[in-house]
Amino acid sequence: MxxxxxxxxxxxxxxxxxxxxxxxxxxxxxxxxxxxxxxxxxxxxxxxxxxxxxxxxxxxxxxxxxxxxxxxxxxxxxxKKILLPRRVGYRRRAHPYTCRTILAETNEDGYAWRKYGQKDIHGAAHPRSYYRCIHKHDRGCQATRQVQKTDDDDSVFAITYMGEHTCADAATLPVQGPRCVISFESNAAGQGAPSLKKECDEEVVSSHSPAADSSSVFPDFSAFMVSAAAAADQYDVTSVFRSSTSSLDMEFDPETFNFDDVFNRGDEYIS
DNA sequence: TTCATTTGACCCTG
DNA sequence: CAGGGTCAAATGAA
Missing domain, CATH: 1.20.58 (Methane Monooxygenase Hydroxylase; Chain G, domain 1)
Structure with a gap:
């Protein structure tokens, strides 16, 4: 040529x-x-x-x-490391999305995840696995999660979800959320708890606080509620719908409520 | 052959 | 500098 x-x-x-x-x-x-x-x-x-x-x-x-x-x-x-381009645009936890941590019996949640890393965590008995949505590249879905077995119970996974799925469609929507043993709430969310990382307005989902967006973590929210209630029957499940301790002080009808709205509004409140 | 996982290195933050 | 999140080559499974 x-x-x-x-x-x-x-x-x-x-x-x-x-x-x-x-x-x-x-x-x-x-x-x-x-x-x-x-x-x-x-x-x-x-x-x-x-x-x-x-x-x-x-x-x-x-x-x-x-x-x-x-x-x-x-x-x-x-x-030989002679030609190693510096990673460009490498940004760690730069996304402003909320984090939600749950404990579950399984790390299956119906979404399609791709594992992209695993790390031994200092002081933790089990390594932490890092997953991202398989549609990160083709649909730009920013959802990621970290899965780690809890120290005291090998059968329980601590799953931290970061970001929301923007790839959701019939093919990717989960049939059912994970079997949730328990999930917590840090009611300091949005109050600047010192233990929370600055870059991540961590919001730990609570069985008592469904107004926080549970739909992105458990798209089948009622299934989640049932399993959560079954696992911890001391909880007054009905009270969660009346809870006013959540960051979103609002009432809603679980039958008709649009969780996506909550999430979007929740972000406004959180960030 | 394709695709998912593993693994070690890179890079950022505190 | 340590710890942790991400990248991407290597590897293994289907």
């Missing part, structure tokens, strides 16, 4: 355009001072562009087309 010189020219041009795009996205992010959705989108754009630049730089140095031979070379460089 073209000469080496021509190849370099289009690479330069491409790089120029990518840099321009990167700058524009950066400016856009500043302008937006945006909500999570837009910010994450801009992040993705920035990340993609930065990665492209890294690749382009690598390719450019070799000034050769991307043949298998060259790919192997890059792979080798990576192995």
């Amino acid at each position: 073209g000469s080496k010189e021509e190849g370099n020219r289009w690479q330069m041009k491409l790089k120029e355009e990518l840099i321009k795009t990167q700058q524009l996205a950066t400016r856009l992010m500043e302008v937006l001072q945006s909500g999570p959705g837009e910010e994450s989108l801009v992040d993705q754009v920035l990340s993609a562009v930065s990665k492209a630049l890294v690749i382009l730089d690598a390719e450019g140095k070799a000034a050769a087309p991307l043949g298998d031979e060259y790919r192997t070379e890059i792979s080798d460089l990576k192995k």
Whole structure:
């Protein structure tokens, strides 16, 4: 095809355009001072562009087309840690979503999760597993969860949900929520409890506090209520619907109530 | 061959 | 610097 010189020219041009795009996205992010959705989108754009630049730089140095031979070379460089692009757009727990922790007998909740990591946690008997929604990439679903067996009971999972599913449809909606042994409430949620991480307005779902969004954790909320009540029959389940101790001081009819509304409003209150 | 999980390294926050 | 969250290559299962 073209000469080496021509190849370099289009690479330069491409790089120029990518840099321009990167700058524009950066400016856009500043302008937006945006909500999570837009910010994450801009992040993705920035990340993609930065990665492209890294690749382009690598390719450019070799000034050769991307043949298998060259790919192997890059792979080798990576192995030797000579060519390791810094993770761009890497943001930990940057999402402003709420966290909810429950205890459940199973880590199955009907959603499709992809495990992306596991860590031994300091002082904990069991490792913590990290899951994200399988639709993170194709639908941009930001929901993640952490699953860890409790120290005192191997059969009970402490599951922390972060973010909500934005991928929900008939194919992904769970048939039934997890069998919940018990769930807690930190009534300090929104009151700045010192133990709560700043970056995560942790809201621990309570059997007493259904007004907090339980639907994202247990889309089949009534099933959750029944199992929770069965597991802890000392709870006055009916009282939860009258509870005024929750962060959302409101009454509702569980038959007709729209949990999505609660969640959305809940976010406003929480954040 | 494809896809999910494992695992070690990277990176951020306190 | 330690601890923990995330990434992505390696590996294994279907």
